[in-house]
Amino acid sequence: MTLSEYSSATRGDIAEAIEEQLSASGSACAGFSGDSGRIFSVMKDYILSGKMLRGILACLSSELFSAGAEERELRREKALRLAAALEFFQAGLLVHDDIMDKDEMRRGQPTMHKTFERIEAAHAGAAGSGSPNLGAADLGAAIGICAGDIYYFIAWQLITSFGYEMGKLFSRELVDVCLAQIKDVRLGSRAEIPALKATIEVYTYKTARYTICLPLCAGALVAGRADAIPALEALGLNLGVLFQLQDDYLGLFGDEEELGKPVGSDIREGKKTPFMILLTHVLEDSEKPGFYAIFGNQDISRRDVDHIRDLVRAHGIDTKVRALSAAYAQKAEQCLAELSRHTAGLDAEKLGILKEFIDYSLSRKF
Numbered sequence: 001m002t003l004s005e006y007s008s009a010t011r012g013d014i015a016e017a018i019e020e021q022l023s024a025s026g027s028a029c030a031g032f033s034g035d036s037g038r039i040f041s042v043m044k045d046y047i048l049s050g051k052m053l054r055g056i057l058a059c060l061s062s063e064l065f066s067a068g069a070e071e072r073e074l075r076r077e078k079a080l081r082l083a084a085a086l087e088f089f090q091a092g093l094l095v096h097d098d099i100m101d102k103d104e105m106r107r108g109q110p111t112m113h114k115t116f117e118r119i120e121a122a123h124a125g126a127a128g129s130g131s132p133n134l135g136a137a138d139l140g141a142a143i144g145i146c147a148g149d150i151y152y153f154i155a156w157q158l159i160t161s162f163g164y165e166m167g168k169l170f171s172r173e174l175v176d177v178c179l180a181q182i183k184d185v186r187l188g189s190r191a192e193i194p195a196l197k198a199t200i201e202v203y204t205y206k207t208a209r210y211t212i213c214l215p216l217c218a219g220a221l222v223a224g225r226a227d228a229i230p231a232l233e234a235l236g237l238n239l240g241v242l243f244q245l246q247d248d249y250l251g252l253f254g255d256e257e258e259l260g261k262p263v264g265s266d267i268r269e270g271k272k273t274p275f276m277i278l279l280t281h282v283l284e285d286s287e288k289p290g291f292y293a294i295f296g297n298q299d300i301s302r303r304d305v306d307h308i309r310d311l312v313r314a315h316g317i318d319t320k321v322r323a324l325s326a327a328y329a330q331k332a333e334q335c336l337a338e339l340s341r342h343t344a345g346l347d348a349e350k351l352g353i354l355k356e357f358i359d360y361s362l363s364r365k366f
Contacts, residue, residue, distance in 0.1 A: 001349060003356040007056050010083075014055040015048055017084040022047075025154050042115055043147055047091040049107045054090055054215045055083030057357075061219025061232065064350045078162075078222050085158035086215055089174065092151030099141050099148075100185060101269060108260030113144030166221055173214045180206035187272050193280045194272055200241065207247075208240020228343050235335035242328035243361050245321060248273040250366065252309060253318070258366040264305030270296025274321050275312055282315045329362045 026040040062079035063072070097103075098111040105111065110118065117140025124136060134142070159170055184202050187194050213236030217229045250259055251266045252275055266273055276295065283291055291311065294304045312318050336355060340346060 001353065003353050003360055006060065006353050010056045010059050011052045013080055014052050014059070014083045014087065017080040018047055018087060019044065021084055021088075021154060021158065025150075025157075038119075039143070039147060039150075042112065042119075043091070043150065046095070046112050046115075047087060047151070049109065050087065050090065052083070052087055054086040054211060055080075057212065057215035058083045058086055058219040058222075060350055060353060060357075061216045062222040064219070064347055064354065065223045065225050065228070066345045066347050067223070075223060079219060081158055081161065082166075082218055082222055083215075085155045085170075086218070088151045088155035088158070089170075092148040092155070093177065095144050095148035095151070097181070099144055100181075103261070103265070105261045108257075111144075112147060113140045116140040116143040116147075162221070165226075166218060169214070169218060169221070173210055176205045177210045180204075188270055193277055196274055196277050199272055199274060199277060203241050203244040204237065207244040208237050210240075211243060212236035212240035225345075228339070231335065231339040231343060235332055235339060238328045238332040238335060239358060239361055242325055242332060242358075245274065245325045245328065246361060246364055248275055249318075249321065249325070250364075252312065255365065260366070264300070264302070264308075267295060267305055267308055268298050268300055274324065275317055278317045278320055279308075279312055279315060282317070283311070287311060325362060329358055332358045332361075 022040060022044050026037065029036055029040075031037070059076070059079045059082075062075050062082070067075060094106065095112045098106055099113050103111050104114050109115075117136045120139040120143070121136035159167055180202050183198075184206060187198065187202065213233050216232040216236045220226065220228045220232055248266065251263065251273070254263055256263050267276075279291070290307065294300050294308055297304075333355070336351075336358065340351060
């Protein structure tokens, strides 16, 4: 079985688990004259539109360890519940992140707060007047924040079924995600360019540990293999930073249709990615005014984005960052080899899929 085949099959199963949990939560909540149902409908469309990477990795990790047929079936059911929880957390974080970053597009569709903004604007128009206190944009953001919180609470309901150690693992990692987000927002709000080390630190806790380490380690707990967590954690750290570096590359050089969001949005938002950090170290004096007039400017054109991309290429920054990504990929492969050598009871097929995921992380297009 290939990574693509495993991901496709598992994503469908995770989607079913998510829909089942949303249906149960929607049925149990207060109806509020039908409004709750409409909110849950928007939330359902949003969460099911994702790649479900974290949930897929949790299932893969739980199946990485050999088991009998009966144990495999029980483990799969638990892993899907875990996967659904991870996707609920991810949806909530993305909704809140988009509000903080004032992003309008996600996965090729309007972000959730923009969706609610449009709903509220249409409602105000039909009623013949708007709110005397809040406009549609403010209402959309407020409802989006609440919807993000609902995702979290549903996720915690699922996590409680796994016991204290799983809850402790999730709590620790999610607190660090929020602290890393604070650091990320601060870096973005300040004019000075940070050291590359500071950005990699944010990547470690905002992406690497949460996106890769947490699913892999949580999946091992489902399989009753806490002994493998240190090796999976080391693997996840390197894979996670690699994954974020590829995100940065795609944000600058990717295809907008495949990404589902505008290329160059990191430039508009003034994000201090490794590309921008390394570029500022080598800019000629004659290039600096043009760069700083574009970087962090929300009103830039596609031509401005192309200018920054040309600078990145002209100074060889793309080559440097690709080399950095390749180094993390190599470290991840070494960690996987260590896991294979020193961990008993591994499933060879699932180990091969995990190896393929390293290659995918380095070369993915979306």
